Amino acid sequence: MNATPAGSEQEERAELARLLPAGPVERGLPPGLHSHHKDVLMQLIDREDDVRSPAGARRFSRPVLLAASVAVAVAATLTVGLASGRQEPGGHPGATAPATAGRGAVVTLDRIAAVALRGDVQPVKDGQFVYVRTRIAENEADWGQPLKPGALHDRETWFSQDQKPLIEYGMTRENGDDFPIRILVPEGSAGEPAGIDRPTYTWLASLPTDPGALLKRLYAETPVEGEEDHDQAVFDRIGELVQEQIMPSATAAAIYRATARIPGVTEVDDAVDAAGRHGIAIAREDTKMGLRTEWIFDPDSLEYLGARTVLSRDSAMGKAGTVFDTRAVLERAVVDRRGDEPSGKPKSGSGDGSGSRDGSAQS
Structure with a gap:
């Protein structure tokens, strides 16, 4: 398992040739679009990195998440803390710069984006x-x-x-128990409206579709605390959106x-998810924490x-290389009621998540 950062021009051209095979992923592109992508990517290979990430700072999000999972087991509730003091990205390199990822990752992300753009996604209603x-x-x-x-x-x-605005906006069923998902808000608040801390399909549809403008928005709305690495915080937030939501x-x-x-x-050439499926991964290392987060995609379909x-x-x-945590998305769907499964038939857990309560998102 090797992470692939930027290398020599010869190596990068070989990598490009490997990552752009004639196969199922290329089917369905309009005439000339495939050639256009290849031209753009060859230009990326010749482009010098003109931006460098600032020295990373220690992040504390991992230990906080571990503490939160313990709190869930004790209090039987999932609580999401609202961070204060959001920072504008200003001249942050990640907000406005051209591609600065490893060349293999740039090529692979462009291919993944092309597959996503061809997807037929049905809009999700507010209720x-x-x-x-x-x-x-x-x-x-x-x-x-x-x-x-x-x-x-x-x-x-x-x-x-x-x-x-909602305080309770969902439910988790795990090991036979139901836990409401709540967001922590100041006393007397009506709750948190849809946004980056509580994403919805409609909110995601409102985001810019220009990559530069979108990244600037994500940096501006992703809070960091203390010396937390802002680049890693944005990467992790995007990972949550990709894993847990449905978007246009x-x-x-x-x-x-x-x-x-x-x-x-960077790109990792072989990674395994919690279901034992092998794939290629888009990754980023948190050097202060000594952890690497990997998003895993099917090597053929790029799903x-x-x-x-x-x-x-x-x-x-x-x-190094020991798995810290792992997950695999087995099913994703839209249902009309909290607690319903895609078949439409409710399946009760032992908790009280199936009932309505103050601040509940139950429809």
Whole structure:
């Protein structure tokens, strides 16, 4: 398993030849478009990187997420904290620069974007729910301690698509229990409207489809705290959108092309999701935390499969390459009620998530 950053011109041209085969992925392109993409990508190979990522700072999001998962088990609720003090990207290189990812990643992301753009996505109505069934395994040890892999299991999640402010906007079903998904808001608040902290299909459809403008928007609306790496925070936020939402095809294509402009993004030639499926991955290393996040795609169809996080260096937690957490998206659909499965038949858990409550997104 090798991450592929930018290399020599000869190596990059060989990489381009490998990544642009005549095959199923190329079918359906309008006449001349395939040649256009090849010309653009060859120009990318000749372009010098004119932007460098600033020195990374230590991120604290991973330990916070681990603490949140413990809180879920204890309090039987999922809580998402609203961060304050959002920063404008200003002259941040990731917001306005041309592609700065490794050349292999740039080419692959362009191909993934082309596939996404051809997708036939039906709009999701405001009163509906996006349903996602995921197979996951997470680290159960405290941060900094030797990794303790959790058991593989399936998780079902329902996300409300309402645009209005909500405090409770979905539900997770895991190990037979139902947990409401709530967002933490100030006392007396009506809740959080649709936006980057509570994405919906309609909100995603409102985003710019120009990759540069979209990336600038994502940097501006993705909060960071302390010395957190802003590039990594945006990469992680995009990963959440890709994994957990349904979005218009034009938005999906723009998101993948915007990702190619984030400094430090590379390609991994072989990665395995939680369902055991092999694929190619778009990755970024958080050098301060010693973790590499990988989005995994089918090597033939370029459809999204899942994601995983691995240790990027030897540490007290384990050897480099050890899986920190892993997930695979098994099913994604639109349903009319929280708790409904794609078949339309409700399947009750042992929790109380099937009932309506104050601030609920239940329709």
